[in-house]
Amino acid sequence: MRTQQAQAPRYVVNGGTVLDGRVRVSGAKNEVLAAMCAALLTDEDVILENVPDISDVASLGELLTAVGAEVERLESGRLRINGGGVNLFEAPTELITENRASFQVMGPLLARHGLAASAPPGGDVIGQRPIDVHLEGFQAMGATITRESGRYVVRRTGGQRLVGTRLFMDYPSVSGTQNVMMAAVLAEGQTTIVNAATEPEVQELARLLNLMGANVSGIGTQVLTIEGVERLHGATARVMPDRIEAGTWAVAAVITGGDVVIEDAPWPVMDAMINKLRATGGTVEEQDGSLRVTGNGPLRPLSFQALPYPGLATDLHAPLATLLTQANGISVVHERVFDNRMLYVGELRKLGAEIVSTASSAIISGPTPLHGAHVRALDVRAGAAVLLAALVAKGHTVIDEIHHLDRGYERLDEKLRGLGVEIERT
Ligand code: EPU
Numbered sequence: 001m002r003t004q005q006a007q008a009p010r011y012v013v014n015g016g017t018v019l020d021g022r023v024r025v026s027g028a029k030n031e032v033l034a035a036m037c038a039a040l041l042t043d044e045d046v047i048l049e050n051v052p053d054i055s056d057v058a059s060l061g062e063l064l065t066a067v068g069a070e071v072e073r074l075e076s077g078r079l080r081i082n083g084g085g086v087n088l089f090e091a092p093t094e095l096i097t098e099n100r101a102s103f104q105v106m107g108p109l110l111a112r113h114g115l116a117a118s119a120p121p122g123g124d125v126i127g128q129r130p131i132d133v134h135l136e137g138f139q140a141m142g143a144t145i146t147r148e149s150g151r152y153v154v155r156r157t158g159g160q161r162l163v164g165t166r167l168f169m170d171y172p173s174v175s176g177t178q179n180v181m182m183a184a185v186l187a188e189g190q191t192t193i194v195n196a197a198t199e200p201e202v203q204e205l206a207r208l209l210n211l212m213g214a215n216v217s218g219i220g221t222q223v224l225t226i227e228g229v230e231r232l233h234g235a236t237a238r239v240m241p242d243r244i245e246a247g248t249w250a251v252a253a254v255i256t257g258g259d260v261v262i263e264d265a266p267w268p269v270m271d272a273m274i275n276k277l278r279a280t281g282g283t284v285e286e287q288d289g290s291l292r293v294t295g296n297g298p299l300r301p302l303s304f305q306a307l308p309y310p311g312l313a314t315d316l317h318a319p320l321a322t323l324l325t326q327a328n329g330i331s332v333v334h335e336r337v338f339d340n341r342m343l344y345v346g347e348l349r350k351l352g353a354e355i356v357s358t359a360s361s362a363i364i365s366g367p368t369p370l371h372g373a374h375v376r377a378l379d380v381r382a383g384a385a386v387l388l389a390a391l392v393a394k395g396h397t398v399i400d401e402i403h404h405l406d407r408g409y410e411r412l413d414e415k416l417r418g419l420g421v422e423i424e425r426t
Helices: 002-007 029-041 055-066 100-113 132-140 174-184 200-211 243-255 271-280 314-324 344-350 380-392 403-408 412-418
Strands: 011-014 020-024 045-049 070-074 078-082 115-118 143-148 151-156 166-168 190-194 215-217 223-227 235-238 259-263 283-287 290-294 303-306 329-335 354-357 361-366 374-376 396-400 422-425
Touching (some): 029 045, 029 055, 029 078, 029 100, 029 200, 055 070, 055 078, 055 403, 100 115, 100 132, 100 174, 132 143, 132 151, 174 190, 174 200, 174 223, 200 215, 243 259, 243 271, 243 290, 243 314, 271 283, 271 314, 314 329, 314 344, 314 380, 344 354, 344 374, 380 403
Parallel strands (some): 020 259, 166 190, 303 329, 374 396
Antiparallel strands (some): 011 422, 045 078, 070 078, 143 151, 190 223, 215 223, 259 290, 283 290, 329 361, 354 361
C-alpha cells in the first residue's frame, strides 16, 4: 500500500507567478460523455471531434468496448464509436462505479435492446447523487425496474419500443435529462419532459441526437418534446468547449493578477461566471471568440449561489471560492445543487484560507496570504480549487490524488506551464 501511494502522481506547484499568455480550452467533459453513450443508439459510426484526452473519456470508452461497441481514437482529437456490435446489456460494475456518467448507457441500451442493467453509478463524492429521476423516466415510458444482486435491471415490457409519455422530473437533473431523452428518441409516439435540465451540455446532446435523425424540440427550455423515430443513423459532431475549464482559467487569471487569453471559451454560456468575475473586479472581454481575462488590483468580496443553469455552475463553486480568499472582506457562498460540495474547504484551510462552512454554505474572510502545504484533490473541482490556491500560495504546494483532476482537465500541467506557472507532475 505504501509503495502504491509513493508511486501515485502528484503536482508540485511553486506559487507566485503572474499568469500571462494564451490557453486553449478542451472539449466539454459533460457533453462528450453523454455523446459517447448516444452512439449506442445506432449501428452506424458516430464521430465526435474535439474530444478531450481525460480519464473519464478513457474509462467510459472501456465500458462501451466491454458491452460490444467499437471505440477508436482517430487523429486530431476525434473519436469513432460504433454500437453495431453491442451484445451485452449489463454495464460491468467496476467500470460503472468508476465514472458516474457511465449510467447513461442505460437509456440507449434500454431504447435499442429492451434491456439494461447496471450497479448504482459511482463518480465524485460530492453528494448522495440519487438516480430516481432516471429510473422514473424509464418507468413512465413503460419499462419495469427490479433490483437484482444490487444492480438495477430495467426491462422494456410489451411491444418492441418504449412508449412516449408526458413526464415530470422532480429535479432538473443533467444526466437524468440526458438519459431519459436518449431513451425517448426511439420510443413510439411523443415524450414530453417537463422540468428538464437546460445545461448547455444537455442542449448539445439534443442537437447531436437530431443530427442522428431524432426529433427533439424545446432545446434549451425546461420542456423538451421528443417525437420518437424508428431508427437513428450515424453523425459527426464537434464537442463544445468546456465552460468549466474556461471558468477555471478565468479564475487563474484574476487571482494571480494576470492577463490570459482563453481561446475557444464558450462565453455565450458563461454569463453567470463572467458576471461574478466582473463583480470581484476582474476584467473580462470577448475578443474574436476568445475571452481575455485580467486581474487588476484589489478584489471585492461577493455572495453567490451555485444553481442549475443559467445560474452559476456548481462545478465553478470551489474555484470561485478560492478566488474569494483573496478578496477584501467577507464573502458568502451557498451550494444549492449538491449536498457535499464543501470538501475543498478543509484543504484550502491547510493553505491558510479563513473559511468556515456548514454542509452547504461557506463564509470566507479575505484577503488571507496563502502558504504552500500538502493538500489533496478530493474531487475534480475541489482539486481545481486547491490548484488555484497553490498559484498564489507562497512556496511549494504538493497536491496528491490528482487522478481526480485527470478525470476532467486535459494536459493541465502543460497548459499551466504555457502560462508561466512552475508546476511539475511527479
Ligand atoms: N438528483 C436527484 N435525483 C436524480 C438525479 C439527481 O435528486 O435522479 C439530484 C442530485 O442529488 C443533485 C442534483 O440533482 O443534488 C444535481 O444532479 P444532476 O443529476 O443534475 O448532476 P449529474 O448529472 O450527476 C452532471 C455533471 C456534474 C455537474 C452536474 C450539475 C456529468 C457527468 N456530470 O452531474 O459534473 O456538477 O451535472 O451541473 O455530466 C463535474 O464535472 O465535476 C461534475 C460533477
